[in-house]
Amino acid sequence: MSANTKKLAERLSAILVDLHSGQRLSAHGLAEKYGVSLKTIKRDLGQRLDNLPWLETGPQFYRLDTQKMQHTNLETLTRFCRFAAIKELFPPIDQAFLDNLLKDHILVKGLKYENIQGLKQQFLQLEQAIDSYHMVYFDYCKINEKQAKPYTIAPYGLVNKNGIWYVIGLDQGKEKTYNFKQISNVEILSTTFECDQNLKEKLRHSDSLYHGNQIQQITLQVNHNIAPYFRRQAQFPNQDILETLPNGDLIIQCRDINPVEVLPMVKYWLPHITIISPRSLQQDIKDMLNQYLQAS
Structure with missing residues (x-):
């Protein structure tokens, strides 16, 4: 979906x-x-x-x-x-x-959500800060880290991606994405910020989640054997089909996207996808495969 x-x-x-x-x-x-x-x-x-x-x-x-x-x-x-x-x-x-x-006789599968029932107050605080353009303070514990760190950001949106909630905002002018369930001790500050309407529009229309450190565009070639999956539904955020080659292969482009959102999917579809540009990402895929083969 x-x-x-x-x-x-x-x-x-x-x-x-x-x-x-x-x-x-x-x-x-x-x-x-x-x-x-x-x-x-x-x-x-x-x-x-x-x-x-x-x-x-x-x-x-x-x-x-x-x-x-x-x-x-x-x-x-x-x-x-x-x-x-x-x-x-x-x-x-x-x-x-x-x-x-x-009555539950017909099932629609695919919409799975993490449970945030116990975090209603925290969710409402962030929503209120976004609506009123107030800065927020919170503690944030990254995955694989035991100690939470304090952050003060200008919050711009609460986004649900594949059933997981994220907070997107500006940290000292830099676009950042935070996993909502890893946030604690939310506090709405009295300080307000001037809303960047361009960023707000970007959040509204972009399928990308990892804001900040994005690449302007990534171009890929998709083998004709799996092309129907990419025509039926976008497999990458901000995906556009640029061209269908005579042999049925697709040339697709992803705009304003973080490599983290592309590389795992490329590995999933190997050997049927090639990264055309930037070439450094194709080299990253080769390096990962070499490391895997050497480890085995």
């Missing part, structure tokens, strides 16, 4: 939880909150969530008949939103189909 589909499922889940609690939601407010267009929000509410028992269906405000959903729990809501995000995979639905879906 693509990163965009996962983001959609997460947005629908959050909206539906608010609706289920009885809130009357503004379409304009939702568009601003989630950083999407008004047209996208109206498509969410009017098409993806059209099977819900609505009391009010816009064009400005939306509200559910919560009496008809009083026996619906959070797990069912989550299942519904996962379905709504990929409903194009299914035939046109009627109420009987929807009832079967919510």
Whole structure:
């Protein structure tokens, strides 16, 4: 399942939880909150969530008949939103189909999330700091390190990638990515920062996670034997297909990406992928293989 589909499922889940609690939601407010267009929000509410028992269906405000959903729990809501995000995979639905879906007869796999239930307050603090452009302090313990270190950053986003939450921000002007569950002792500071709108847009539209130390572009050649996988769905962040060669091979390019997001996937698809540029990365792959062969 693509990163965009996962983001959609997460947005629908959050909206539906608010609706289920009885809130009357503004379409304009939702568009601003989630950083999407008004047209996208109206498509969410009017098409993806059209099977819900609505009391009010816009064009400005939306509200559910919560009496008809009083026996619906959070797990069912989550299942519904996962379905709504990929409903194009299914035939046109009627109420009987929807009832079967919510009774767990139809399974949609691939959306797996780490459990952050015990970190709700910390999550809300970071969200509040991002919304109000306040600096935050926290302790951060890197993997394989026993001692946490203090950080003070300008937070720009909470991003979920493959079910894992990350905090992205500026540390002394440098773009950094932090694993949310490795953060502790969050404190919102009184100091504010001026929001870099270019960075905010970059976060919104980029599939890359490792912000900072990125390469402007990486070009690869994909063998025709595995090309269908890359046509069907992007295998790399920010992937574009530049050319299909006469023999069926693909030339693809990844923009604004960290090598950490590319090399493991290249190793996975060996020997069917070659890094064209930068050549230093292709050499890195060769060095890794040589080290592996020598060790064995």
